[in-house]
Amino acid sequence: MTKHILIPTDFSKNAWNATKYAMALYENETCVFHILNTYTPNIAHSRFMATSINGAALEDSTRRHSLNGLEHLIQRIQDDFKNPNHSFEAISSFSLLVDEIKDLVEEKNIDLIVTGTKGASGLEEVFMGSNTVRIIKSIKNCPVLAVPQYFEFERPSEIAFATDFNRFYTKSELEPLLEMARMFRATVRIVHVQYEIKALTELQLFNLNMLRKYLNTVEHYVHTVSELNSVSKTLEVFSDELDIHLLAMLNYPHSYMERITKEPIVKRVAFHTQIPLLVIPELGMNSTKRTKKEEMSFSNSLGSR
Template structure:
């Protein structure tokens, strides 16, 4: 059984992410943990009526959260009713990212799934602030970000964006490999270069190791020139090759870190059109989880 965490604010954006992951794992036994957090605004005591104390406000927020989760659960069961899937609800008076970290540890979560949305116009940011915070905060579990309005497509074309500057561990690549095996997908390794030049000795070694890890799946390596920004380049690449899922490792100086820190002027041009799988830096030794638990399996 896979344990999948689905944070929700009951928006259609969150519902779209829920639909995607339920359809993605429709043939596999899963436990979905539906999470809603609430932090009611506490007004200044000088302006608060005596009958409207903090406890009253918290109770109201808690009731709203519970009703929302019950309604979501009913909607899921009426829409899908998959006997392979079971659901648990979590309503928590907590900050979203803090609660996600706790639930990931407590429930041995294999995957966190969230919807993405940016604000409109000049305020638009890469994926939306909550998604970026989740990606930065979750250190021991992959995060799958689903764009608003994206309709489920079987991921038979998976892009893995990397610069070959870091040694990969098998446990870090396992989610991508298992996804490819589960859906008979092609993995397209994409390297974005600021200027086209030969790989360094270190990069070539890491590429060779990557090919070794990917030997069980069909894969190709693509080197592309940077267009304005890494995010814009990957957007164009995924469109031209009809990619269904973009995967990245999140570590210091990685593409993920660069994309979440790019100047707003550059980020504005980027829209997450396809699901993004972000895998944290697991490294060789993980104190909180053993090797078997780190090798997240997407296949039944």
């Protein structure tokens, strides 16, 4: 089954690194890579500027730069990777990045968005208002894989899934995680960060048991760890000590993902993750991707509370 992967690019080094990562990650999969560059010409406003500037000509020039950049980028990918499983579509769009991504996710049935993050502190950059955080916050129907600028591809044989078990997950929501684990025969390490170690509630136990059922064909372990100063620092240390290659989180209200974004910067500043982050959006209760069996399980969980 052909996968459709969207890679936004601004032709920077970190965008190229994310592109390389995507090519290596899906080396053995049949994929269409949709390579997107958006542009909005910067027309300066000044009382000293001649009023005869031709806006259409400026837009045309910027569009040519975008198209040429995409053409050279795709040629570079084909020269470097020479993978017959992969095909490419160049998309140059005069629009805002997030708006165009929203449209393409629907129009092209995108399975995954792969984007780069800047600097050594990749995740910190994500939470400081970059394009990546805007994508993560705005795209509600497609997983996002954020790749740090200097991360060299490693086969993700160890994947961490951070959760607090307070929310019922459906198998459909977890499919991006399950697929990645199956594809690389990876071990999934479910990590639960607690401010103080205490027994799980009845609801948490139910959600944990459902999660383990979904992962029954995948080698997995549950790790409960004490919070070290902040959730972000705890996940960083955990990932480093267990040599994690990919960190996955669901993005929903009150999730670890949201908690990290709301942590004081003084706590987040030490969060220098060097591994890719897979952000999985929650599916709404009315999503057609939920199965009847999942709906029944969810209803039963509510009834038992």
